[in-house]
Amino acid sequence: MTLFNNRWTKTLALALAVFVSAGVAQADTLEQRISEGESIRLGFSAAPPWAYAGNDGTAKGFVNGIAIDVLKRMGYTNVEPVLTNWSSLIPSLKAGRVDIVTGGMYIVKARCENMDFSDPIGAFGDTFVVPKGNPKNLETYQDLIDQNLTMVAPSGYNTLTDARDAGVPKNSITEVPGTTEALAALRTGRTDAVPINVLEAKHAADLDDSFGISDPEAFVGRAKQVVGIGFRPEDSAFRAEFNKALKDYMGSDEMMATVTPDEYIKAFLPGELTTEDACKSN
Structure with a gap:
């Protein structure tokens, strides 16, 4: 009986340790992952020219290009592409399977309730x-x-x-x-x-x-919508640093050289539009 109890106690302790360890790993901020040598996982779906996987599996498309350039300005180059279905992007971010969503999402209220967005990277209809x-x-x-x-x-x-x-x-x-x-x-x-x-x-x-x-000017749907890059709320400090680097990058020669091959033109720059205002829209 004592032997059984000892074995059961050890098994339970091991199970709890694994559970706690998994919980801690999932709760790690992006900065903690980076400090441990982990890659920054970019989550996106196949939606060219916004984001897609190249023939070699690398992250392509202008949203990925913007994210990679800005991360490089921040000093980060260890980036891992994660291709998934569009509907899985936010769940993957919330579950900790990706660190940043670069799929090219309109910033709307329902999405802002599930993740945080960078400052706008463009405005589209x-x-x-x-x-x-x-x-x-x-x-x-x-x-x-x-x-x-x-x-x-x-x-x-x-x-x-x-x-x-x-x-x-x-x-x-x-x-x-x-x-x-x-x-x-x-x-x-x-x-x-x-x-x-x-x-x-x-x-x-x-x-x-x-x-x-159809004629984009005649289309009646929603007004021009801004697009942002998605982060988990617990990565707010990292997102703030990303926005700081993004500010100087937007509209720069470096940016236009990256995004022009994927059909992004200066007319798509967001101007004075903000994430805060966009998050109030449906």
Whole structure:
């Protein structure tokens, strides 16, 4: 009986030690991870030209480029790309599987409630990817309603919420894991439109001549939205240092040399728009 108790006590103690150790590891700040020689894990999904993995597995796209440049200015070069589904980005950050989200997210209230954002890195609008020539003359969500048409958008994209808010019926909206699946549905005629940000829309049309885009100036959705890079709340000190380095970097020759190959132009600079104001929007 004593031997059993001793073994049970040791087993329980070991289990508790592992549990406590795991809890501590998960609670480590990014600065602590860096001090222990760990890499800075950049979380993103395949959403070119914002963020994507290169053929060699490296982090590509202008959001990754901005993050990597700024981290380098801060003295950090040990960066690890982590490719995942768009809908998994915030859960991965909260669970400690990635350290920074570089996917290219609009700063909106619901996301601000789940993670902290850097200062804005750009301001962008949305539009429809449609069959070439836009045969059904789609420009707004109301056009989908009036013609009883369907749309597909990636899970977690603001356009899903915007479409529902505009009155598009639930049975006319399909949610898929990512842009690849959404564009495949359009290519095969299973949907009429894919509402996404204008940069992804232009990129899709450039890569596939069966696609076109609706007029971004005529699109009625949300106003131009700012994009930021995501951090855990416990990394607020690191985020503050990141913002300090970002301030001098935004609009610089170094930045434009990095982002121009991925279709970012000076017109996308956020100007006086702020993360604080964006976090109040839906």
